[in-house]
Amino acid sequence: MRLLLVEDNQNQREILSGFLAKNGFNVISAEDGEEGIRLFQENLVDIVITDFRMPRKNGLEVLRAVRRINPLAAVIIITAFSDVNDAVSVIKEGAMDYILKPVNLQELLTKIKTIRSQMEIQKESSALLYKIPELGISATFVGKSKKIMDILSIVERVAANSATVLISGESGTGKEMIAEIIHQLSPRRQHKLVIVSCAALPDTLLESELFGHLKGSFTGAVSDRKGRFEEADGGTIFLDEIGDISPLIQVKLLRVVQNMTFEQVGSSKPKTVNVRIIAATNKNLEDEIAKGSFREDLYYRLNVVPIHLPPLRERKDDIPLLIDHFLEELNMKDSISFSPEALLKMVSCHWPGNIRQLQNTVTRLVTLARNDLITIENLDDAFPGLEESEESGDRSLAGREKEHIKKVLDSCGDNQLKAAKILGIHRNTLARKIKEFNL
């Protein structure tokens, strides 16, 4: 949890920030409203504590800026008794709370803790997490499963710095969306997010795409051209499908990842840039390394912060939320709904194409719908092949045996004696199997 303290009185600022730091908060401070707004823009801040009367932008202006930049952040206003009327109007503008001068430190701490626990509850219960206003509803990252929550907490932490991120996950799981969110939450958002699909281009073209080229360096190079790394200077580059790049490009990338230097094709003059790299792949790069098709050194350089997006079938609780979200995106949330059976079927499907497939399915169903209810028949009509997921993948005898033993154990509360009886085996045999299967 990061706090931003905006207070023009130096003495007061030091007392407050010292106290908050001592209580375990990560505090940054600003000495006037303008600096406060700048720091808020550059850092991911959860709670802003701001004085009301300040030179160069007062507390109200800070509040308005915060509401505009990140409505999820909370603001506490510190105010003198004589300004208490202003404090009330400030609450109306969306401040979470206010505190009177002279500030009682314990009271401030209690207020911050209350806000913190409210934020945590809200995070757990709210499905719609990141609405990035500039990007509109399409950037709302939906999900409330534990796996998604864990990912979002990594995303929040990593956004603040420039560490290289490697996103893995099957097709359609939201890799590009995560890259976009990291960029938008990072101080680099004023600069570009450049997206390069590495699989789409043959080797020589990819090299010139990434690093640029000089006029005449190859047939067709009729003029100098800047590469995508240069275009992303100050911002972020998203290297999609990184598992598909050739050994030659891997070597060149390794150098960029190490020291941000490269040469344009046909030039020997090194260029240096400042770019955050986010790479993504739907391959398992460790397998690719074993096969000898991906460099291990490059992998370690890219895999500084790994983010794995689980397939949709491993986070089925998110499916109803996503359906709702896509209905809303289509402006149909109030006019169309799914029957309970249809919804259940949607949840039990395998979704090999993950969220993208789910999204296309919802769009298609809505387009074909004849009335305001989507039924299971509509599903079957529209998608005769829409398959429910198979029972767990392991079809070997040992796999089934393990599963069966586990089920029985669960059903009798892990009482081995009972379980052995139900299974019809000796309890020593059961004990051995439990060990063998690591149950």
Ligand SMILES: Nc1ncnc2c1ncn2[C@@H]1O[C@H](COP(=O)(O)OP(=O)(O)OP(=O)(O)O)[C@@H](O)[C@H]1O
């Ligand atoms: N958590 C989510 N909430 C809402 N929409 C999502 C979410 N994840 C993905 N989407 C949507 O699903 C679609 C696919 O997402 P995205 O393009 O980011 O996936 P990807 O992993 O990059 O896929 P691919 O490997 O095919 O390139 C997009 O339209 C995106 O907006």
Ligand SMILES: [Mg+2]
């Ligand atoms: Mg993608």
